[in-house]
Amino acid sequence: MKANLLLVSSSIAVLLAGCGGGGGSDPAGASANSGSQTSAMSGANATANGNTTGNISCVSPSTASASAGGPLISADTTSSDGTRMFASGASFPLVFTTNTSNADTLNWSINDTTGRVAASGSFAVPGGAATTTLTCNSTLAGYFAVAGSLKAGGGALPQAGTRPTGIATFGVIPNLSGIVPAVTYTKQEQHRFGMQGENDRAAVLAGLGITQTIDDRQMSVMEPNGANTFNPSANNLDSFYTSGNVMRLIRLDGTPGWASKSGGVEDFTTLPKDMSYLQNYMSRVGTESNAIRLKYFPTQSANYYQVTWEPNQFWTDTDANFVSLYQSVYQGIHSTDPGAVVMGPADAFPSLTNNRLQRIASLGYGKYIDGVATHGYYDAGTSPSHPPERLATDPVAANAANALNNSMRTLRTTMLNQYRSGMKLYQTEVGISYDLGSQYGPNYPTGNVLFAQGAVVARTHIILLGEGADVSYVFYGADYPGEVGYGTFFDLSNAQGSFGASNISPKPAAMVVSAMSRILDGTNTLGPVKNTPSGVYAYSFQQVNNGSVITALWTHNDDAWSASAGFSSTYSAAYSLAVDAPGTSGTVKVLDMMGNPMTLNYTDGTLKLNLTEAPVYVVSKNASVAKSNVNAPPGYVGS
Template identity: 55%
Template sequence: MITADTPTTDGLRVFQNNTPFKLAITTNAPSADTVVWSIADSNGAIKSQGSFPVAAGVQTNTISCTSTWSGYGALTATLRSKGGTLPKSGTRPTGIATFGVLPNLASVLGTPTYAHQDQHRFGMQGFNGNIAALHALGITWTIDDREQSAMEPNGPNTYTPSVNDLLPFYKANPDQMRIVRLDGIPAWNSKTGQYTDSYYAPKDLNEYQSFMAKVGTDTSLIRAANYPNQQNNYYQVTWEPSLAWADSDANFVAMYKAAYQGIHSTDPNAIVMGTGNPFPAHCDTCTTGYLQKFGALGLWNYIDAVSTHGYWNAGTFPSHPPELQDSDPDPANQLNALDNQVAQLRSVMQAGKPNMKLFFTEAGTSYDPGITYASGPSQNQLFAHAAVGVRSHIIVLGGGAQMTTLFYGADYPGETGYGSFFDLNNANGAFGASNLSPKPEAMAFAAMTRVLDGTNTLGRVKNTPAGTFAYAFQQLGNGKVVTAAWTHSNSQWPTSNGTYSQTYSTSYSLQVDNAGTSGNVTKIDGYGNVSTVPYTNGQVSLTLTEVPQYIVSNNATVAKNNSTVPVGYTGQ
């Protein structure tokens, strides 16, 4: 009897702040009735509501809106007399039609100045080719395929490097940089006779090295023609090899040696990265385990930087957030917290090859176990999904990564809920979906990228109370300080009734200036809404929740003295 939409030509249903847009509500009432509608934010708070009369039969009414708040909107609507609710649409659950409003933070943060394009800090998987989505989310890195399986699928010496060997998407959008992915081995060069992906070294390493030299030529030409302000080219050799590596230890290093020497023979600006394991640290099959094991066999000689994925061993769903183990009495469990994993990874890197750059090329958060696309997530689940997803990426950057890669674009089949957008056409999600509406996570991502891109990491704030997490950053060019802060309580996540507390909070005093001073700082909430907060004696009193907030201040000396720079991190 009732449907609703906030249509856009680009299929995103995301709007600029303070810009008009339309709510379209279509009814098929059996008799004259009244539509009752409301819009709630990510926390379930009503932001707007109203009603209007409708006649019997099919008709569409549009409501003109202009939003001065930023974030996620969930529209609900029903008929006062006959009831009804908004139907399920693809992976979006029954009862809501969602949209997003982007923050406008230029007046607060200004526009960072990048000496090199590769100082940007946010990448994404799942939206290659969808420039509207990438721009909405503040993304500047994507992953581009140059695997041997993609470029030489049918035999050796069949790939000719060319400056034109670039997807039209990248040519049209030079703000989107490429991490060159190299992990696929075609059947003709596979020891198994079939395609393999990071499981065996190639059968013919000499041909593999020759191929990598061509990739280096290709990438160097492309950078010169399309990315004149990009300092380096970035290559990832393996992709989660620990899931199925079946070759010898010596051959793992030999594969890296062939890739490294081939690429560096033709690309003087190459950064060759590995090993790309799912978890950063604290296990034999994590990135630290591979760096230590294969580093002893010479791997350090064949990588210029480290890449990893940003999952944590307790799981990636909201009930197991990245800080879960920090209050666990078992020290072994505490080590598996994401912040501790990143710290251990940087320590292993520093011991193996000092001051290397660190790239997180994938990190995502699913729904809790048992939630399916058919059942759909609740408002509470979506709230938690966003909070945990954003916190994981702040932890990574605050722990000393150059960049982090958001996973994933829209919902896709098989792994429920990793998408930051609903797919409105396909009940189980689909790769490449383009008819979308945002989840809270998408809009929290959009705020995070706008606040933290264009910064250097100052590090974790010292002497925070248990359950308080705070990381300091500074805008490039010795600009403003941004401190990301939140609280987390295991007892509230989830609570005894199985829900995640949306009201849990703690008080925290953050030093933003010298003792004896007073003034104001700017607070940006987790979705990009701005307010002014006074401070006295150099301290600002904050109420922290499970959703990060960002404090913008000006005294960088104080921020640096009160933060610990991650081991080996030397800036962007």
């Protein structure tokens, strides 16, 4: 969404090719309804540090006649909840539909996010239209792409909406019981992941591990046609929230035409005509929100409000009036919701939020915010070719300062030094699109682009949380028109995407979020690990109530990461992580980017790892070692 925002850029060297996704083997034909017994190949479990556990099996093909017409071959993994995501160990159908002139053999494969074959097989198909259903089960977690072709007739799976030709995708949600200890939450806001784009879709949010979304309470939404039409005692709440499972971030920006100076609907571009009325309206929002929290979210200690939305784009008034806007909103909200956390300014980049905080601190802005909100964009296009580390190792200090990790540290420092310690920091939107200039089509995105997008999504949110964001919001649900690839899901019905798509299937980005949320939710940030070598990134977290330590690590090399030569899934760097006291030995659990576990030995308190561009998570127990090995984010206190 932020492709038009300018930031210092640097060139990316093009050297090392990565491993693409998609495609598969063509095993020998098998007789009808037999010979399709397969399980995950060992290569699908191999990582730079060893083999993870888990496998996929798809067996017992059953063939039935189908309606004539349609493509030569198609495939789908249908789910009752429409997500095409499945619990680890659950059975699910893989259905191939064929329309052939003659009997043939269909060769199929299931590939993981790096293109390695996780399962494959073949079965006979009759002439004419037929469906063949395989019964599948997977304890291997992550994103998977189904491919298929006819031995004699060829063909490939057709393009479907924004999903390219040759694949049908599904996801398997990791089961981390016994791997990552369960967290006991004392406050609901100890959950750390929010999302834009899938409000009202409980199954999607649950599959992704998302626990908060944005709920509109702008005056432009609630009172579009006239004053005093919003009744806080009426039932205005979307029924989706009444389960209490997904919290509300309450959005306040927006002035209706009747209340704006311009006569048009504004996104808090200038002050509204009547500031006392704005304060009155906000007091009613506070009344409603406090009642909602007490009724539906009894373990949530406070409501969280975001006042403005990317004022770097929308606000055209003075800094003094910006502070006046916050004063009216703050006083209105706090008059009826005294425990409220009012946040802003939510500029597009942490660096832009920092600049505004520094510029208006002397105007008393700090009196009218309880916390800081920012969006998490960091480059002129946040995409596979523009990962968050791209500028981190730039020899020019001014360029390196714009890298996401450095800009977050600067923001946290400003919050501490010019505002106050302990302020909440919410990152309320960041998405990773395809590269600028890309277009949906039969051959795009490639499997390698999808792998890279997923890795960058994970790394971006780990950096944001690891540098002191209390909460991080994922953007977006399914692909939508105009800005290519921001979706974490394909829209299977619309070639250019659509808002509110219901026919969707996951990209790797969705499944890295599903794993990341289950691994890092319910943690407090310890901070970036000290003294990592150039190109190595490591962040430690601790589960609330003094639980286990989880450290996320990866490496990045601009020279191994480019659209033209490939985003490498094999480039690696050796690194040793302190997980226990010197002289000790034992084992720890290590999870890959998709949540697949392995057990590794450490000696002398140190775990030796081979890091790649895909993050891994190390689960350890010695918190004192971890705490002594990090730089805590300035002013961060956790929950």
